[in-house]
Amino acid sequence: SYELTQPLSVSVALGQTARITCGGNNIGSKNVHWYQQKPGQAPVLVIYRDSNRPSGIPERFSGSNSGNTATLTISRAQAGDEADYYCQVWDSSTACVVFGGGTKLTVL
Amino acid sequence: QVQLVESGGGVVQPGRSLRLSCAASGFTFSSYAMHWVRQAPGQGLEWVTVISYDGSNKYYADSVKGRFTISRDNSKNTLYLQMNSLRAEDTAVYYCARNIAAAGTGTRWFDPWGQGTLVTVSS
Numbered sequence: 001s002y003e004l005t006q007p008l009s010v011s012v013a014l015g016q017t018a019r020i021t022c023g024g025n026n027i028g029s030k031n032v033h034w035y036q037q038k039p040g041q042a043p044v045l046v047i048y049r050d051s052n053r054p055s056g057i058p059e060r061f062s063g064s065n066s067g068n069t070a071t072l073t074i075s076r077a078q079a080g081d082e083a084d085y086y087c088q089v090w091d092s093s094t095a096c097v098v099f100g101g102g103t104k105l106t107v108l
Numbered sequence: 109q110v111q112l113v114e115s116g117g118g119v120v121q122p123g124r125s126l127r128l129s130c131a132a133s134g135f136t137f138s139s140y141a142m143h144w145v146r147q148a149p150g151q152g153l154e155w156v157t158v159i160s161y162d163g164s165n166k167y168y169a170d171s172v173k174g175r176f177t178i179s180r181d182n183s184k185n186t187l188y189l190q191m192n193s194l195r196a197e198d199t200a201v202y203y204c205a206r207n208i209a210a211a212g213t214g215t216r217w218f219d220p221w222g223q224g225t226l227v228t229v230s231s
Contacts, residue, residue: 031215035153042203042221043153049210054219086153090215095167097143097155097216 002091004100011106018074020103022087025068030089032070034063037102038083046085047072077107110134110220112204117225120194130187130204130222138162138182141207143218144189146200154200157189158207172198194229201226 005023012018022032032050035043045054047063050070060075074081087100116128130142144156157168157178166178177190187204202225205218 031210031213033215033217035218037153042223043218044221045217045219048208048217048219049213049215084152088153088217090217092214096169097145097158099153099155102152 001094001096002089002098004087004089004098006085006087006100006103008101009104009106011108012074012077013108014079015076018077018081018105018107020072020074020085020105022070022072022100023068024070024089027068027070027089028066030065032063032065033088034072035086035088036081036083037086043086074105077105079107081105082107110206112206112220112222114202114204114222114225117202117227119228119230121231122195122229124194125190125192126194126227128189128191128202128204128225128227130189132185132187132206135206137180137185141209141216142178142180142187143205143207144178144187145203145205145218145221146198147203147224148197148200151200156202159187191227194227196229199227199229 034047036046037043046061050065051063062073064071084102086102111133113131120126141160143158159166159178175193179188203221205221209216
């Protein structure tokens with residue numbers, strides 16, 4: 001089955017740029033989606049189809065996907081961006097949804 | 109606004125059954141596929157199952173196949189998850205989520221999610 005690999009944690013200084021990666025075999029050929037989950041809350045979609053932002057998501061959030069790595073980039077990181085972030089793809093070969101293990105973002 | 113509200117969680121003994129519900133509002137429920145996703149305490153997200161807009165197609169994660177059944181009642185705008193033969197490892201918050209798919213792309217994602225309902229399997 002298809003697997004997605006994320007770093008357990010990423011730290012970023014306040015106001016700097018955070019990059020969270022999501023690795024998978026030839027992931028660049030798939031569409032990747034990203035969710036933000038704050039403690040005690042449900043996940044919220046922040047990026048869909050690699051690089052598209054839903055309405056209401058700040059422009060500071062962006063995404064890219066190429067080769068074996070997809071990346072969620074958070075510019076000018078704020079304290080309110082502290083959360084767990086999950087990448088997700090649809091594996092059409094098995095008709096299953098696949099999530100990455102999640103990355104905890106800490107803003108210092 | 110689009111809203112999903114889960115209910116039916118609780119404490120249940122191993123081997124017993126439980127049925128979760130997800131009430132949808134603010135959108136045309138019968139036009140969307142729907143998913144259940146779960147999250148064990150302190151763990152990541154695990155996809156559980158999906159049902160097509162009309163209930164004709166269903167897919168399950170291997171971990172629940174043969175034990176869980178997804179269904180829907182479009183007349184009531186409600187999604188269900190029947191969970192049988194529950195195990196300790198099924199303990200989790202269960203979220204329902206609306207499926208969003210881009211035609212011709214073969215991909216799908218979730219937006220929005222409900223607030224979740226906690227299922228605890230323990231003797």
